[in-house]
Amino acid sequence: NAGVMQNPRHLVRRRGQEARLRCSPMKGHSHVYWYRQLPEEGLKFMVYLQKENIIDESGMPKERFSAEFPKEGPSILRIQQVVRGDSAAYFCASSPLREVNTEAFFGQGTRLTVV
Amino acid sequence: KQEVTQIPAALSVPEGENLVLNCSFTDSAIYNLQWFRQDPGKGLTSLLLIQSSQREQTSGRLNASLDKSSGRSTLYIAASQPGDSATYLCAVTSGGGADGLTFGKGTHLIIQP
Numbered sequence: 001n002a003g004v005m006q007n008p009r010h011l012v013r014r015r016g017q018e019a020r021l022r023c024s025p026m027k028g029h030s031h032v033y034w035y036r037q038l039p040e041e042g043l044k045f046m047v048y049l050q051k052e053n054i055i056d057e058s059g060m061p062k063e064r065f066s067a068e069f070p071k072e073g074p075s076i077l078r079i080q081q082v083v084r085g086d087s088a089a090y091f092c093a094s095s096p097l098r099e100v101n102t103e104a105f106f107g108q109g110t111r112l113t114v115v
Numbered sequence: 116k117q118e119v120t121q122i123p124a125a126l127s128v129p130e131g132e133n134l135v136l137n138c139s140f141t142d143s144a145i146y147n148l149q150w151f152r153q154d155p156g157k158g159l160t161s162l163l164l165i166q167s168s169q170r171e172q173t174s175g176r177l178n179a180s181l182d183k184s185s186g187r188s189t190l191y192i193a194a195s196q197p198g199d200s201a202t203y204l205c206a207v208t209s210g211g212g213a214d215g216l217t218f219g220k221g222t223h224l225i226i227q228p
Contacts, residue, residue, distance in 0.1 A: 045216060
């Protein structure tokens with residue numbers, strides 16, 4: 001049973017380009033969470049998704065950021081027109097139940113660098 | 116708004132010592148608390164999960180306690196080893212309909228051989 005898989009592990013984008021980050025949850029997990037870790041900062045919750053539904057996006061910037069978790073395939077975090085301030089590590093976590101009741105398992109993260 | 120604080124921010128001790136990492140949170144209405152380990156450039160590894168109704172959890176040389184009413188948790192590491200060197204993160208799942216974990220900034224631990 002593979003863990004949470006994120007790809008790519010490292011991503012370099014020029015300012016103004018789009019970044020697409022992928023997360024495949026653990027087998028049997030239908031709840032996905034995205035977090036961002038800025039340099040010298042703690043991890044911050046961004047968005048919580050179930051299959052085909054965004055449940056809570058209260059931590060996601062209102063502009064340029066979007067997330068989806070389709071019926072088939074991985075969850076995608078999309079950042080349009082990236083800026084230098086978007087450089088961070090983005091982590092995905094999955095759980096079999098809503099996170100309040102159970103342990104969350106994290107992927108290795110995608111480190112985004114905007115140049 | 117829930118806030119999680121970890122003290123100390125960094126700690127360096129000789130191998131073999133027992134040590135305690137501290138975590139405090141401002142809103143005691145939590146569902147659970149988790150301790151994670153993060154190695155440089157890597158993801159998070161869950162160490163211990165304490166439900167709000169529990170007082171402590173143990174795994175090997177690790178023991179985590181939870182005092183929900185005072186908003187505190189401690190992670191006790193016995194007989195520390197160089198391989199324990201990492202950043203330790205504390206995170207809570209809060210009530211009030213909030214989803215997702217609220218993390219502290221971590222304690223960067225170095226165990227000197």
